[in-house]
Amino acid sequence: MHIFKRIILIVVVLLVVLATTVFMLENQQPVTLVFFGWSAPQLSQAVPVVLALLLGLLIGPLFAWLVSLRKKRTRSI
Structure with missing residues (x-):
C-alpha cells in the first residue's frame, strides 16, 4: 500500500x-x-502566475499545519 501511495504521488507531481x-x-x-x-520589469505572462502558484503551494500547507497545531492544543487543554 505504501508503494501504491508513492506511485500516485509521483504521477500527480509529474502531471502538475x-x-x-x-x-x-x-x-x-x-x-x-x-x-x-x-512597476516590475517586463516578464513572460506565465512567470507571475507560476510564482503565485508556488507561493500558494508553500503557504497552504503552512496554514494547514498551524490549524492542526492549534486543534491539538485545544484538545490537550
Whole structure:
C-alpha cells in the first residue's frame, strides 16, 4: 500500500509539472505588473502566475499545519 501511495504521488507531481510547463510555453506574452506604484520589469505572462502558484503551494500547507497545531492544543487543554 505504501508503494501504491508513492506511485500516485509521483504521477500527480509529474502531471502538475507537465501542466505548468505547457502553461509556461503557451503564455509567453510580455507583461508589466504594477503594484502600489511599483512597476516590475517586463516578464513572460506565465512567470507571475507560476510564482503565485508556488507561493500558494508553500503557504497552504503552512496554514494547514498551524490549524492542526492549534486543534491539538485545544484538545490537550
